[in-house]
Amino acid sequence: MPEQVQTPDWVKDAVFYQIFPDRFARSAALEAVKPRNLEPWDTPPTPRGYKGGDLLGVVEHLDHLISLGVTALYFCPIFQSASNHRYHTHDYYQVDPLLGGNAAFRRLLDEAHQRGLKIVLDGVFNHASRGFFYFNDILENGAASPYVDWFTVHGYPVGAYAEERPANYAAWWGLHALPQLNTYNPQVREYLMQVAEYWLTLGIDGWRLDVPQEITAPGFWEEFRRRVKAINPSAYIVGEIWQEATPYLRGDRFDGVMNYLFAEATLGFCGGPRVVARLAEGKGYNPAHVLDARGYAQRMEWLTNLYPWEIELTQMNLLDSHDTARAISLCGGDAASVRLATLLLLTFPGAPCLFQGDEIGQAGGVPDHDARRPFPWHARATWHMDVLNYHTALIALRKAHKPLRRGTYRAIYSDDAVYAFARQFNGVSIVVAVNVADEPRAVTLPVADLFVPRADLQVLYPGPDLFQWGIFEEGNTAGGQVLHGVLKLTLAARSGVVVGQT
Numbered sequence: 001m002p003e004q005v006q007t008p009d010w011v012k013d014a015v016f017y018q019i020f021p022d023r024f025a026r027s028a029a030l031e032a033v034k035p036r037n038l039e040p041w042d043t044p045p046t047p048r049g050y051k052g053g054d055l056l057g058v059v060e061h062l063d064h065l066i067s068l069g070v071t072a073l074y075f076c077p078i079f080q081s082a083s084n085h086r087y088h089t090h091d092y093y094q095v096d097p098l099l100g101g102n103a104a105f106r107r108l109l110d111e112a113h114q115r116g117l118k119i120v121l122d123g124v125f126n127h128a129s130r131g132f133f134y135f136n137d138i139l140e141n142g143a144a145s146p147y148v149d150w151f152t153v154h155g156y157p158v159g160a161y162a163e164e165r166p167a168n169y170a171a172w173w174g175l176h177a178l179p180q181l182n183t184y185n186p187q188v189r190e191y192l193m194q195v196a197e198y199w200l201t202l203g204i205d206g207w208r209l210d211v212p213q214e215i216t217a218p219g220f221w222e223e224f225r226r227r228v229k230a231i232n233p234s235a236y237i238v239g240e241i242w243q244e245a246t247p248y249l250r251g252d253r254f255d256g257v258m259n260y261l262f263a264e265a266t267l268g269f270c271g272g273p274r275v276v277a278r279l280a281e282g283k284g285y286n287p288a289h290v291l292d293a294r295g296y297a298q299r300m301e302w303l304t305n306l307y308p309w310e311i312e313l314t315q316m317n318l319l320d321s322h323d324t325a326r327a328i329s330l331c332g333g334d335a336a337s338v339r340l341a342t343l344l345l346l347t348f349p350g351a352p353c354l355f356q357g358d359e360i361g362q363a364g365g366v367p368d369h370d371a372r373r374p375f376p377w378h379a380r381a382t383w384h385m386d387v388l389n390y391h392t393a394l395i396a397l398r399k400a401h402k403p404l405r406r407g408t409y410r411a412i413y414s415d416d417a418v419y420a421f422a423r424q425f426n427g428v429s430i431v432v433a434v435n436v437a438d439e440p441r442a443v444t445l446p447v448a449d450l451f452v453p454r455a456d457l458q459v460l461y462p463g464p465d466l467f468q469w470g471i472f473e474e475g476n477t478a479g480g481q482v483l484h485g486v487l488k489l490t491l492a493a494r495s496g497v498v499v500g501q502t
Helices: 009-013 028-033 055-060 062-068 101-114 133-144 186-202 220-231 260-270 293-304 335-345 385-400
Strands: 016-019 072-075 079-081 089-095 118-123 206-209 236-239 256-259 316-318 351-355 408-414 418-425 428-435 441-446 456-461 470-472 486-491 495-500
Touching: 028 055, 055 062, 055 101, 062 385, 089 101, 089 186, 101 118, 118 186, 118 236, 186 220, 220 236, 256 260, 260 293, 260 316, 260 335, 293 408, 293 418, 335 385, 335 428, 335 495, 385 456, 408 441, 418 441, 428 441, 428 486, 486 495
Parallel strands: 016 072, 016 351, 072 118, 118 206, 206 236, 236 256, 256 316, 316 351
Antiparallel strands: 079 089, 408 418, 418 428, 428 495, 441 486, 456 495, 470 486
16 A cells, blocks of 8 residues: 555546436537437437437537536546447547547547546446457457457357357356456556556546456556556546445555445435335445434444545545436435435535436436436426526535535534534534434534634525525524534424535
8 A cells, every 4th residue: 555645636626527428418510420320319218229429519518517517527438339338349549430539539628628627538448349359350260369368268159149148258247248358468458558548648637447346457457557647647547336445445546436335325314215226226236225314424434434535535426327227216206305415415525426417307217228318408498497506506615615625524413314514624614414304303513623602604505595494593594603612503304504604
């Protein structure tokens, strides 16, 4: 383990937005060169169909992302592939032509950077596809292929399309379409390292790594980190690991992981019995496990002490993704559950990440393609504007107050339904309290070490134009006072509040 863990400073202040390129936006500028057999944008997606979203479509909607307040974009795979999600890589050096190719990516990168947006790409390095050149050569030439040891082949001919029988080669989850790369082979290893380096030299700001725990070759991820950081010391390396990831988060491999442990606990607390268990079946997390506020406090204490603090500040926190049901669907359509969970997401240590459409209340369940519905740009009447408003307000709140980005995290109160915590940075304190009960709750919070006696506090969120959620027992919605080292709050049913000194 490095003597001092170092993580990218910019990530600690970042708000991420995940884009599933086929479903985000389709540019009119590319319509003339698109294939004709695309699904209509406003129809339900299918497992194999393409909607035709592209990278110029993202460029055309950067203003929406800027107004929302996001500062970094994480893209699901963009490389050439014969699948709409593009986790079946054909060519790691070519952006998929349906997305506009390398030229469209160059323009996206330039336009995003001009607006101060970082770009993180999805690196699928554990497996490729049947169309990947090196595997295709084996399909053509069998045991005579010079690339047989790029994969683990158990017999010939390779039955890549004989899906009625088990694959006779190592494939991810046994899926014929996903031949697993032999990362013990030095040539394969070097190939993947050079892919990572190539896109970094073009200017990307980091890599999200797909199923990285599947790559077990000794030293692979340590070398990956060394070579990535040699090109850009501030590049972000984040792994898709759903469970505890201690071996990967000691400072010598990744800067963070997608924090499904946070999502699991937060949805289980805020959604409680409203969580639809069947929508999480077969996933790597269990948000249907109900937590009361005391249980949530214990879980958060464990989670915020699991890794070095520098890494806690660069975790990628989320409520949903392209691999899960949407939070609103998972919570049985209960808007308050998602609102409370979003409040916790935007005030928790680490970098919050929204999945495209979260900010307008987009729904979607299982199977996965249902959660990947196209963004309804031309159906604004379907947007939940209150959801957009509170996302925008909470992101602005996080950006305006450094304790919410860099501060320590400490629970100060919990009972069966109310949880309150403090974030502190350089002597400045902010308190967040949430009530998941179906009735108002009056609580007394110990804040003697957070605020000076008789400190005048302000409600930092929610603003009067959004929700009259929390009110001070001492004073009114405009402010309150710390008396005798305590702060008394009355929280409305299923509500939350953020207070602090301005």
